[in-house]
Amino acid sequence: MKNRRTFLKNTTLALAATTLPLPYFACSKPQKKLGIALLGLGGYATNNLAPALMQTEYIELRGIVTGSPEKIPVWQDKYDIKDENIYNYDTLPEIANNPEIDVVYIVTPTFLHKKYAVMAANAVKHVFCEKPMAMTVEECEEIIAACDQNKVKLAIGYRMQHEENTQTIIKWADTKPYGTLENVHTEAGFRIGSSGGWRLDGAKGGGAIYDMGVYPINAMRYATGLEPVSLTATHETERPDLFLNGAPEITYFDLEFPNGITAKGRVTYADNVNFLKVNCADGNYELSPFQSYNGVQGSTSDGKTLAPCNCNQQAIQMDDDALSILNGKPVIAPGIEGLRDIQIVEAALESGRNGGKKIELKQY
Known part of the structure; x- marks a missing residue:
């Protein structure tokens, strides 16, 4: 029976699990910044993720997906988000045509994670998904399958593993x-x-x-x-x-x-x-x-x-996951976690x- 440590070694994650948070992949520091869209603008996205994205080095806030139109001008004014980078839950599939958005971060309540994570993957965008990952193991498997089929990364928001x-x-x-x-x-x-x-x-x-x-x-x-x-x-x-x-x-x-x-x-x-x-x-x-x-x-x-540590956990988490995309390396907390x-x-x-x-x- 394989234990978790064996699994990590077999998938090259042991290095990621034992190094300091920043820089995650110090051997390669790409100049490009990825663009991320936050899907769900509740308290965690508003008070933690968006401010953290003002501190990240390898990923930046470029878009939002929201079902609350009244939030749009507030976010545009604060984060200078372009009109063409704003989506609602029904228009999310259109994000496939937007080259400025590389990642969609699912920050809705848990019962909606599977629906929107799969939609984002099918739009061929990398997926960051908040924890808990989904309601059931079956839903988790559907998210993993959609990301695998579309050849996009899936990272679960276990910020503590980056601390x-x-x-x-x-x-x-x-x-x-x-x-x-x-x-x-x-x-x-x-x-x-x-x-x-x-x-x-x-x-x-x-x-x-x-x-x-x-x-x-x-x-x-x-x-x-x-x-x-x-x-x-x-x-x-x-x-x-x-x-x-x-x-x-x-x-x-x-x-x-x-x-x-x-x-x-x-x-x-x-x-x-x-x-x-x-x-x-x-x-x-x-x-x-x-x-x-x-x-x-x-x-x-x-x-x-x-x-x-005098650090922003969410900024470290998102930079680590961005670097895994830019360098083609495994993420610290993949879907199996x-x-x-x-x-x-x-x-x-x-x-x-x-x-x-x-x-x-x-x-x-």
């Missing part, structure tokens, strides 16, 4: 400076209110396990360098009037990995929590917070400090619905 301290944790899974890994404990969440919108609706990718679950799940995987073989999970909802269509407010999940390694996780919409701890035979290390937009920092059992996490999300939902039943996980 310096997180890359140290990824490297330590391989080098084991504190001895054999024994177990991982990670939790992530915040207290959500009635204004949570789609995040409160399980049918739209809501609930803590769908929306936030990929953070601790992905952390378990990159902290061990392995793929889990089984899972059990339970759900709790303290405010049932707030959540729709089976969206759980809190999910507890335990994963079993090869070599006897275990991982315990919790994802929650009930309280604020944010840490990753790795216990080994000869010590331990942690990041706290481990998935904040800034200030990711940590410590080790022998007194080392992983100081926060998103698919594997969604497999675990689906398994957690199934296990929780069946009283914590143990679910065996397929090895992709």
Whole structure:
């Protein structure tokens, strides 16, 4: 059985997973800048991605795709976007004829990711897709297939895998400076209110396990360098009037990995929590917070400090992915990364619905 580390080596991703964020492919620094269109102009695109694109070196904001006409003049005024680079969701296929747009970044709610990622790929544009990648493994497979068929890159927005301290944790899974890994404990969440919108609706990718679950799940995987073989999970909802269509407010999940390694996780919409701890035979290390937009920092059992990086995670992420396109190299977080996490999300939902039943996980 191939573990995740073997997979990374076999696909030449090990180098990408163990180097510092910038420059990702320092051996080749192309002069060209790619053009990107943001599809979906909600809070993350507005407050994080667009400002980050003002700091990137290899990719720049040139277009928008929106279903809200009132946002267009605001974005045009702020980012000098040409009329011909503005699309709505129905006219998205026309982007195929626009040579100024190289990449479409899907930043809609999760339940719309598959639809628009496939449309962008079919327009022969590279696809950046926010996490969670999609609602189901089947949808993830459709996105991957569309990108493969159209010979375009697919990068999932796992910004943490581009962050310096997180890359140290990824490297330590391989080098084991504190001895054999024994177990991982990670939790992530915040207290959500009635204004949570789609995040409160399980049918739209809501609930803590769908929306936030990929953070601790992905952390378990990159902290061990392995793929889990089984899972059990339970759900709790303290405010049932707030959540729709089976969206759980809190999910507890335990994963079993090869070599006897275990991982315990919790994802929650009930309280604020944010840490990753790795216990080994000869010590331990942690990041706290481990998935904040800034200030990711940590410590080790022998007194080392992983100081926060003064950097923009989204800018690093998009520059890394742009360089992978320009240099014809693999991206750090390809579609299979998103698919594997969604497999675990689906398994957690199934296990929780069946009283914590143990679910065996397929090895992709």
